[in-house]
Amino acid sequence: xxxxxxxxxxxxxxxxxxxxxxxxxxxxxxxxxxxxxxxxxxxxxxxxxxxxxxxxxxxxxxxxxxxxxxxxxxxxxxxxxxxxxxxxxxxxxxxxxxxxxxxxxxxxxxxxxxxxxxxxxxxxxxxxxxxxxxxxxxxxxxxxxxxxxxxxxxxxxxxxxxxxxxxxxxxx
DNA sequence: GCCAGAACTCTGG
DNA sequence: CCAGAGTTCTGGC
Numbered sequence: 001x002x003x004x005x006x007x008x009x010x011x012x013x014x015x016x017x018x019x020x021x022x023x024x025x026x027x028x029x030x031x032x033x034x035x036x037x038x039x040x041x042x043x044x045x046x047x048x049x050x051x052x053x054x055x056x057x058x059x060x061x062x063x064x065x066x067x068x069x070x071x072x073x074x075x076x077x078x079x080x081x082x083x084x085x086x087x088x089x090x091x092x093x094x095x096x097x098x099x100x101x102x103x104x105x106x107x108x109x110x111x112x113x114x115x116x117x118x119x120x121x122x123x124x125x126x127x128x129x130x131x132x133x134x135x136x137x138x139x140x141x142x143x144x145x146x147x148x149x150x151x152x153x154x155x156x157x158x159x160x161x162x163x164x165x166x167x168x169x170x171x172x
Numbered sequence: 173g174c175c176a177g178a179a180c181t182c183t184g185g
Numbered sequence: 186c187c188a189g190a191g192t193t194c195t196g197g198c
Contacts, residue, residue, distance in 0.1 A: 084192065103181050112191070117181040119192040125180050126193080140181065147180035155180090178195085185187085 002050040003038065004059045005031055008066050010154050014038060015059045016047070021076030024128040025062050027150045041128055042080070065131050069162045070097055074132050081126065084110075088123035095137045098163045102141045125149050131158065 001023060004015045008027070014034040016024040024041065026034045038047070054060055057075070064072035074093075079086050091109040095101050103117035103124075112119070124135040127149070136155045140146040148155035 082193080104183090107182090107191090115182060115184090115189075116191045117183095118179075118190075119181090121180045122192060122194090135180080138180075142182095145180095149180070152180090174198090176195100176197085179193090182190090184189095 001042070001045050001047055003035075003047050004050050004054065005034070006059055006063065008063050010066060010150075010157065013063065013066075015062050016042075017056065017058050018078050020078040022058050022062060022129055022132060023078045023080060025130045025132055026128070027130045027154060062132060066158075069131075069158070077129060077132060080128065081123075084119070085123045085126055087111075088120055089127060089133045092124070092127075092133050092135060092138070095134055100137045100139050100159070100164050103138060103146075104141055106138060121146075137162075137164065 002017050004017070006013045006015060010027050011029050012027070012031050012034060014024070014026040014028075014031070015022060016038060024038055026037055028034045028037070061073065061075035065074060079089055081089065087110040088106060091106055094109075103120045104114040106120045107114055107116045110120070124138055127133045127135045130150055136148060136158045138146070145152060145155055145159075
């Protein structure tokens with residue numbers, strides 16, 4: 001696993017890749033915190049600090065997704081998670097740019113009843129690849145932005161940048 | 173190891 | 186308002 005420490009308009013950005021694609025994209029304020037977060041997510045994995053060179057272009061692709069979400073193409077992803085989590089993450093990737101969905105809708109999309117939205121929210125929270133798996137496009141059924149693992153203000157910023165409309169239902 | 177409780181929720185009584 | 190549904194993780198015993 002190769003680790004790239006970079007920056008973007010939302011703060012510090014850590015991107016971890018394998019030969020299969022992007023494993024993790026973590027956003028935060030402090031590089032050391034991001035690094036320990038990565039370690040707790042993938043215990044026992046060997047991490048190699050890569051030169052800030054971005055040989056395969058994956059880091060550039062992730063940054064492009066953050067800065068120009070409407071035009072950028074996502075990099076290949078290497079999804080590490082349980083069966084259930086991967087199902088949720090795949091459903092998330094089918095949400096188009098500029099649109100939002102709800103935890104209840106996602107629950108139905110992966111074959112559960114709408115009342116199991118809480119399990120879906122947990123799977124979103126466990127998502128290791130910020131922005132490329134667009135868990136920021138999931139809002140509560142009453143239109144509230146709800147929570148976001150990497151900060152509620154980053155969620156709002158990303159949605160505004162994408163031009164999402166359903167995010168503020170009462171703002172007419 | 174096992175059990176209880178919490179975590180980015182929603183629905184029905 | 187309160188509880189229950191469904192999954193995973195964490196902390197106390």
